[in-house]
Amino acid sequence: MSFWEFELTAEALHIGERIKKGTFRPLVPAFKRGSREYRPLPYSTAVGSLREYLGLKWDAPLHAAGYLTEGEEKELTIAPRDNVTGVAKLPITIQYLVRVRGKIFVLVDDQSRALPERFEMPMGGLRYKGLGLCRLNKASKPIEPEKGEGFLLTRIPDTALPVFGIDPEQVKGDGPFRRGYLFKPTSMSGGVYVKSLFEGSRVKGFDFLLEDGHEIR
Amino acid sequence: MTVPEDELVPELHDIGKLIDNEALSQETGLDFAHHYFSDQKFRPLDLSSANLPVPVGPTWAAIRYHGGRVLGPNSQLTSPAPAVRRDAGDALPDVYLVILADHLASSTSRSVAQEETGDERRENWPPDSASAHCLWRDDPGSRRRTGPLISTRSALHDLLAFVAKNPSAATFYERYADLLTQIPEEKGFPRDVTTLLTHCNLVGKYYRVLRSCTERTNRGLAYVGNEQRVYGRDERGSRPRIPGMETEWPFRLVRCKVTFPQHPARAHDLGVFLRLAELMADLGAQDTVLLHTLTTLWMFLPTDKVIGLRDALKPLLDAGFIVGAEVAEAPLCDLSSNIFYRRPDLVQHIVLHPDMPETIPLTHDTPRICELCHVRPSRPAPERDEESGVEEFLCAVCAGFREKSSREGRFNKLGGSWEKENFPVAWVRIALDYDRLWCVLKDLFRRYVKANTDLPDDTIREHVNQLRDAALMVDFTRDYNDLLRHFADALRRDFGDASIEEIAGERPELLVVALKEAGQAFKIVDTFETEFRSVFPLCEDDSPISLSISISNAKYPFFEHWRFLDAPQQANAIRIQAVGRARLELSIPRFRALRNLGLEETKASSKLHNAAAVFARTDSHLLEQVDLLDGIKKFPNLFAATSQGFSVADLLAYHKIAGIGGVL
Numbered sequence: 001m002s003f004w005e006f007e008l009t010a011e012a013l014h015i016g017e018r019i020k021k022g023t024f025r026p027l028v029p030a031f032k033r034g035s036r037e038y039r040p041l042p043y044s045t046a047v048g049s050l051r052e053y054l055g056l057k058w059d060a061p062l063h064a065a066g067y068l069t070e071g072e073e074k075e076l077t078i079a080p081r082d083n084v085t086g087v088a089k090l091p092i093t094i095q096y097l098v099r100v101r102g103k104i105f106v107l108v109d110d111q112s113r114a115l116p117e118r119f120e121m122p123m124g125g126l127r128y129k130g131l132g133l134c135r136l137n138k139a140s141k142p143i144e145p146e147k148g149e150g151f152l153l154t155r156i157p158d159t160a161l162p163v164f165g166i167d168p169e170q171v172k173g174d175g176p177f178r179r180g181y182l183f184k185p186t187s188m189s190g191g192v193y194v195k196s197l198f199e200g201s202r203v204k205g206f207d208f209l210l211e212d213g214h215e216i217r
Numbered sequence: 218m219t220v221p222e223d224e225l226v227p228e229l230h231d232i233g234k235l236i237d238n239e240a241l242s243q244e245t246g247l248d249f250a251h252h253y254f255s256d257q258k259f260r261p262l263d264l265s266s267a268n269l270p271v272p273v274g275p276t277w278a279a280i281r282y283h284g285g286r287v288l289g290p291n292s293q294l295t296s297p298a299p300a301v302r303r304d305a306g307d308a309l310p311d312v313y314l315v316i317l318a319d320h321l322a323s324s325t326s327r328s329v330a331q332e333e334t335g336d337e338r339r340e341n342w343p344p345d346s347a348s349a350h351c352l353w354r355d356d357p358g359s360r361r362r363t364g365p366l367i368s369t370r371s372a373l374h375d376l377l378a379f380v381a382k383n384p385s386a387a388t389f390y391e392r393y394a395d396l397l398t399q400i401p402e403e404k405g406f407p408r409d410v411t412t413l414l415t416h417c418n419l420v421g422k423y424y425r426v427l428r429s430c431t432e433r434t435n436r437g438l439a440y441v442g443n444e445q446r447v448y449g450r451d452e453r454g455s456r457p458r459i460p461g462m463e464t465e466w467p468f469r470l471v472r473c474k475v476t477f478p479q480h481p482a483r484a485h486d487l488g489v490f491l492r493l494a495e496l497m498a499d500l501g502a503q504d505t506v507l508l509h510t511l512t513t514l515w516m517f518l519p520t521d522k523v524i525g526l527r528d529a530l531k532p533l534l535d536a537g538f539i540v541g542a543e544v545a546e547a548p549l550c551d552l553s554s555n556i557f558y559r560r561p562d563l564v565q566h567i568v569l570h571p572d573m574p575e576t577i578p579l580t581h582d583t584p585r586i587c588e589l590c591h592v593r594p595s596r597p598a599p600e601r602d603e604e605s606g607v608e609e610f611l612c613a614v615c616a617g618f619r620e621k622s623s624r625e626g627r628f629n630k631l632g633g634s635w636e637k638e639n640f641p642v643a644w645v646r647i648a649l650d651y652d653r654l655w656c657v658l659k660d661l662f663r664r665y666v667k668a669n670t671d672l673p674d675d676t677i678r679e680h681v682n683q684l685r686d687a688a689l690m691v692d693f694t695r696d697y698n699d700l701l702r703h704f705a706d707a708l709r710r711d712f713g714d715a716s717i718e719e720i721a722g723e724r725p726e727l728l729v730v731a732l733k734e735a736g737q738a739f740k741i742v743d744t745f746e747t748e749f750r751s752v753f754p755l756c757e758d759d760s761p762i763s764l765s766i767s768i769s770n771a772k773y774p775f776f777e778h779w780r781f782l783d784a785p786q787q788a789n790a791i792r793i794q795a796v797g798r799a800r801l802e803l804s805i806p807r808f809r810a811l812r813n814l815g816l817e818e819t820k821a822s823s824k825l826h827n828a829a830a831v832f833a834r835t836d837s838h839l840l841e842q843v844d845l846l847d848g849i850k851k852f853p854n855l856f857a858a859t860s861q862g863f864s865v866a867d868l869l870a871y872h873k874i875a876g877i878g879g880v881l
Contacts, residue, residue, distance in 0.1 A: 017480075024774045032785075075797065158575075174527065176566040179573060180478075181591060193577040193586045202566065 001163070002142035003105040003208065004112055008041075008066065010134040014096040014125040015045060015068070025125065027073065027095045031199045033151065033211050039097075040199040041066035042155035044182040045123060046104050049134075053121040054114055058185040062111045063163045065209060066104035067153040067199075071097030078129065096131055105208055107163055108142045148207030156209075157182050157196045165206035166197070176202035218385045225275035225311045227318060227424035228386035228417045230283045232376065234404075235396050235413075237347070240368035245269070253281050261300060269374055272381035275308030279315045280380070310438045311424075314431065316459055318423035321553045322416050322688060323402065342406065343669045349401035349412045352661040353693065353753045357668035364400050386421055390414070402688065407666050407680060411688040415695070419688060423517060425504040426468075430519040440466040442520040463550040470552050471526065472651070473514040474541045475533060478590040479615060480776040483602075484632030486589060486615070487720055487775065488622030494722035496532050505529060507687060508694045510649055511726040512783075515690070520546065530569060537590065537614040540569045555686045558655065571614075587612035631718050631729055636771040640731045641877050643738050644767045644775070646782035647704065647726050647745070649697050651690065654761035658689050661755060697762065698724045700752045707744045712737070727782070731771075735878035738768055739812065742791055746805060757805045760790040768877055769796040795877055799870035810861060814854050816871060821852045825869040832865065841865055 016025050030037045046064040056062065079091040106112045117138045124132040147165055161168050171177050178200045181193035197203070203210070220226055233252030242249045245267040248256040255261050261281055264271045272280075282301050305312050347364030367373055379392065390397070397414035430442045439446035440462070449462030475497075479489050490511075497509050505524075507515040518529055530540050544565045545556040557564055570592075577586045577594045587595045588609050595610035600619070602609070611619070622628055635642060659681050666677045701724035708717055712730055720727040732738060745764045750757065767778040773796055781794055789802040803811065824845070832841035845865055849856045858868055 024777060026777060026780075029780065174567050174569050177568055179568075179570045179592070181573075181577060181586060183579075184576075191579055193579060193591075195573055195575050201568075 001165075001206075002108045002144050003206075004108055004115065005139040005143050005208070006066075006104045006106065006136040007139070008068070008100070008102040008104055008134050008136055010097075010100040010123075010132070012074075012096055012098050012131045013068075013071065013100045013123065013134065014094060014131045015039065015041060015123075016095075016125045025092060025094045027097065031151075031153065036069070036211070038153045038199065038211070039068040039071070039102075040154040041068060041102060041104060042182055043157060043160055043196075044155075044184065046106075048185075049121055049123040050106065050112075050115070053119070054111060056111060058188060060111060061109065063107040063109075063160060064104055064112075065154040065156055065164065066102055067209070068097065068100055068102035070099065070101040072099055074098055076129070094126055094129075096126065100134075103208075104136065105143075143208065145206035145208050147204060148210050148212075149204045150202065150207070150210035150212040152197060152199055152201045152203055152205070153209050153211055155180065155182055155196055155198050157184060157194045159194065161197060161205075164209055166203050170204060171197055171201070218388045219383045220385050222274050222383055223308070224383070225279055225308055225315070225424075226384070226386050226389070226421075227279060227315045228421040229276050229380065229384070229389055230279045230315050230319065230420060231402070231413060231417060232280055232380065232389075232393075234400060234402075235367050235376065235393060236373060237366035237368035240366075241370070241373055244368075244370045245373070251284065253284050255281065259284065261304070264377065269370075270377040270381050272377060274383060275305070275311055276383065277380060278305035278308050279312050282312050283315045283319055310431075310433050311428065313438055313459060313462075314424050314427045315420065317427055317462060317549060318420045320463065321423045321549060322419035323553070323685065344406070345404035346406065346409045347400060347404060348409075349399060350409050350665065351692075352410050352658060352665060352689070353696070353755050357661075357665040357755075360406070360669055365396055366400070367396075386417075389417075406669060407662070410662065410665065411692055415688050415691045419507065419691060422504045422507060426517055426519065429504075430523045438462070442467065442523045444522070460550075464548050466549050467520055467546055468549055468552055469516075469518045469520065469526075469544055469546045470556060471514075471516040471518060471529075471545075472543045472557065473516065473530065475512045475514065476539045476541065477537065478539060478592045479537075479618070480589060480591075480774075481779075482589065482774060482776075483619070484628040485619045485622040487628055487631075488618035488620070489615075490721040490727060491621055491625065491627065492536055492618055493538065496536060496538075498722065500532065508691050510694065510697070511721050513649070513651060514540075515687075517552075526567065527569060534569060534571045537571050537593075539571070542567045542569060553685060553687075555655075555684075558686075585610045587615055589615040628718055628720075630715070630731070631771060635731045639770065640733055640879070641768055642771045643730045643732055643741060644778040644782060645728050645730060645741060646765045646767075647701060648763050648765070648783075649694070650761050650763070650785070654690065654693060655686055657756060657759055657761050658686070658693070659684060660759070696752050700748055700762070701726060703752075704745055704748045707748060708741065711740060711744060732768065732878040736875055737878050738766060738793060738795075738874050741766060742793070742808060743812065745791075746809060749805065760805060763790045763792065766793045767796065768794065768874070793870075793874055795874050798877075799873040801867060801870040801874060803867070807863075811858070811863060811867070811871060814858050814861075816854050816858065816868065816875070821855050821868075822872050822876075824848075824852060824855070825865060825872060828865045829869050 015028050017028050028039050030039050043065040046066055047062050050062055050064055051060055073095060075093055075095055077091050077093045106115065115138065120133055120135050122132045123134045126132065145165060156164055158168055161171065178198040180196055180198045182196040183191050184194045185191040231252060233254055238249035247262045247267050250257040251259065254264065282305060302309065343360060344362060346360060346362050347366050348361040350360055367376060394414065397417065398412050400413045401409035402411045402413050402416035403409055430440060431438050432441055437448060439448050447465050449465045475493065477489050479486065481487055481489060494511060497511060500506050500514065501509045505516050505518055507517055516529060518524055526542060526544065527534065533540055543557060544567060545552065545563050547556055547563050551560065573592055574594065579585055585595045587593045589611055593612035593614060595612050596616065599608035599610050600616060662684050663677055663681050666672065666680050705719060705725050705728065708730065716731045716733060718729045719725040720729060730741060742764065753762065765782045767781045789804050791805060791808045792802045794800040828841050828845040831844040832838060845859060855868065
């Protein structure tokens, strides 16, 4: 297996969490390792955006995930208008990142070979407010990942774990694994939430999505 | 309250430490030499010859024979001295378990203790002390020698008559709590740093866990936590011995951090804390739990075969909580010595989640994902908020937390009058960082040894390395709980019940205060600082306890406060944020220094804003300082502050936070 490695930069980006009480839209929390700080770029976000960019159907096979390494946290308060009535609802506060840097890794296959060396694509939330335009620069040649052990830096559904070198058997049962759900489309308009492995889980897998360490807090 | 005659109450094993051997030897004519009611040669004293009551039963046997030297040759379980066999009778195996528990609960290694008390003892080594030395409260150089020991014949008579009645542990604590908190577990320097109360409590817990996974056989005691019985034999032969048990019986120490997946949105969603506090209090009463706070739990468990970790934590997992656990499995002799720091290779990291389905469908006619926790399907029918008409799909667990809070009539001010009257609220969180605590304790211990001896640094370091964590951590946690209670009481006194909601438990680590007047945020910190100084005066410079305050209007989502409040402890013990406006982080002494400057009187807000604006434009602290110093004579307090090293950002944040309060 080989992966395209893309350097990601964005002026402003919102990779959010699903949170009740719609007046506040926080970012995915940062995962801290010593002085370094990572934010996951979940599989569902990365794959969804790439499918959209490539004009693929919701079920087209494509695998990608990544993480952000830089970005300054900001807040923005807006009052979205109802499209029908034109009336502004309650103001909502959005957290977003500015001057963002990160990486996305895309499995090399027929679909992803169509990705150009450099391109721009929208990703994340609040795109209608001008957030989310990402520039991606591809490394000259695909990387051949090696197996390693460390802390996962992104979020991957259990079903996609083998793509990233993680044996699903190793994450069955109790272990140093953080769990949650990611959205998986099952039609143009519907989907399910699937059990997923979250950042901070200590696993064996391809080293490009792992950070070495010994501690989970 | 009493217990049946054949029940051993291990908490009483060290009751002999409450008596003054010297004084009572003079008064009774008996040779009280050890806390086993024995003479210099460890022979049991004939108490009846001095007309004193002579208790009988297993508890008395444990009191007399829990010292390794009185067991018999080589501590062999099958060949105790005749006197031991006669007095202990059927309870002999239980006495052995008390010995194991006693070793586990001690604050330092017994082997070092014996070495120090031998012939090589230094001439100028400090004498024994009958008063416990509190590392975080007592001046390291002022060591007390005398303590409140029982020294009269009549008091000794009462004590022995008390033991003869087979009292329960609770009755023992009720009667002797004052003494137990003042007397050290070990009188010898420098092991006099833990209280007898904590030691007795730990021995009781360890003993009952040990007993739950051992069985008596005709060859002695066997551990049943493995596939085969493990006797704990000596290196030469087949006879089980105490040292053999300590090296062959594996147990687990588990340090847990409890979290929850919810993102509380409404006031009643804070019911998650009510449930957590309840569960932690229930778990805390179990013998397997050594200490706990609102989100931390330390457990002593046998191997997985006897009780699985998931089973031990079942109440928390069933209630929807997530438990991050560090598990160290090792023989008893290794577990007692700070294993998490000494042998990280033996420590396993586990995150236990409640049961999670593989998928949660998202269609209109089947359950959706819960909107609060995002880890369980919601109930089919939505919850409808009558006031706003908003519908929310919640799972049974999250709805249960909400219903619990509502049913108990909690958080009505937060979700009601404060929100309507639009007061700013301060979320106040006190937390104890156990990793940092261990570093602090070692440093305090080092200072204690250094202040009382002329030992070289290398030797002091060796002593520090002998220090064990469990007993000191429990002692510290007890004082921490006192701090929480006093802090909450003081806040209620200062602010009034109408301005406070306690979020979790009787000793709240989390509470919320309505700031009805300007300056009240700092009043909260002042209260904390006063209470902290009275309990932990020697920890001010490097505190393992932090105070975090997050201020906003009452409607601001709680989970965003929680991110700030529950963040791993930073370098500074005091952290205050006014959401979207200011953030101030200082150590306790620096905060006091800032308060002492009386900056509230100085109307310097625009001056500070101007200086901060210069920095924003130029990115130069030098130009910022130049702007600040221009005309600073009008602001003498500000000048004093800058000369003490406070930055413009700190001072501006201080001004902003000081101005918060009253109707927004």
